Amino acid sequence: KNEVEQSPQNLTAQEGEFITINCSYSVGISALHWLQQHPGGGIVSLFMLSSGKKKHGRLIATINIQEKHSSLHITASHPRDSAVYICAVGDSNYQLIWGAGTKLIIKP
Amino acid sequence: ETGVTQTPRHLVMGMTNKKSLKCEQHLGHNAMYWYKQSAKKPLELMFVYNFKEQTENNSVPSRFSPECPNSSHLFLHLHTLQPEDSALYLCASSRATNEKLFFGSGTQLSVL
Numbered sequence: 698k699n700e701v702e703q704s705p706q707n708l709t710a711q712e713g714e715f716i717t718i719n720c721s722y723s724v725g726i727s728a729l730h731w732l733q734q735h736p737g738g739g740i741v742s743l744f745m746l747s748s749g750k751k752k753h754g755r756l757i758a759t760i761n762i763q764e765k766h767s768s769l770h771i772t773a774s775h776p777r778d779s780a781v782y783i784c785a786v787g788d789s790n791y792q793l794i795w796g797a798g799t800k801l802i803i804k805p
Numbered sequence: 806e807t808g809v810t811q812t813p814r815h816l817v818m819g820m821t822n823k824k825s826l827k828c829e830q831h832l833g834h835n836a837m838y839w840y841k842q843s844a845k846k847p848l849e850l851m852f853v854y855n856f857k858e859q860t861e862n863n864s865v866p867s868r869f870s871p872e873c874p875n876s877s878h879l880f881l882h883l884h885t886l887q888p889e890d891s892a893l894y895l896c897a898s899s900r901a902t903n904e905k906l907f908f909g910s911g912t913q914l915s916v917l
Contacts, residue, residue: 701847728903738842738893738911741807745905783848787903795847 700724703784703796711804716771718799720784723765730785730793731758731769740783743769774803808832811896811909818886819917826881826912828896836902837879839871842893842911854879855902886916 702721710716720729731743744751744758746767751758755774760767771778784796809830818824828837839851853861854873868890870882879896896909 730906732906732908738895738913739807740895740897740908740911742905742907785848793848793850793906795849797845797847 699797700794701784701786701796703782703799705799706797707800707802709802709804710774712775714774714803716774716778716801716803718769718782718784718801720767720769720786720796721765722767722784722786722794724786724794726786728787729760729767730783730787731767732783732785734781734783734798736780743782771801776803776805779803807907807909809896809898809907809909811894811912813912814910815913815915817915817917818883820886820888822886823882823884825883826894826896826914828879828881828898828909830877830898830907832898832900832907834898834900834907835876836899836904837873837876838897838899838906839869839879839881840895840897842895844892848895852881853902860902883914886914888916890914891916 757770781798787793852871872880897906
């Protein structure tokens with residue numbers, strides 16, 4: 698069993714739908730990262746959080762430390778949100794454990 | 806634009822070639838990283854440099870040789886690679902080793 702599990706692996710939705718991507722982990726962490734990777738490779742860090750909730754535009758990330766679970770939500774999804782979303786957990790050093798990613802496709 | 810620039814974007818090389826990947830950041834970050842991303846696999850950390858000193862070598866074969874001449878530049882020297890080394894190689898930087906990562910666009914490497 699992987700230490701970081703993302704679900705779903707693939708998600709296709711219509712433009713405007715509310716999107717939820719989940720990340721569960723089995724190790725102790727000090728921070729959890731959500732990143733976005735567009736076709737072509739570039740990775741953008743979306744959030745780094747260790748408790749509670751963060752919001753940036755249409756993106757919301759939450760984390761429940763007790764349940765070892767985090768969710769990434771996208772409101773009013775748009776085709777340009779189509780990408781792979783990656784969850785990674787880390788300790789106080791640089792040892793990040795990466796999830797396998799969730800491939801999101803938003804259809805117009 | 807993340808502030809981390811990688812060159813080249815694409816590279817095709819034979820198994821006997823020697824080539825180098827370059828990464829540059831002018832964000833004032835002190836930590837730089839090389840990651841490997843193979844198809845359908847999570848990112849694999851290869852090397853970490855913190856204040857120009859290598860602090861992590863994640864059991865990477867010696868045919869990959871990193872170099873960090875200063876805090877802004879990171880190289881990955883490649884020689885006698887194998888076809889299974891074909892992957893996307895990503896550079897990242899962060900202000901400190903436990904802070905948010907900024908990634909380059911990656912070099913898509915094909916070894917023939």
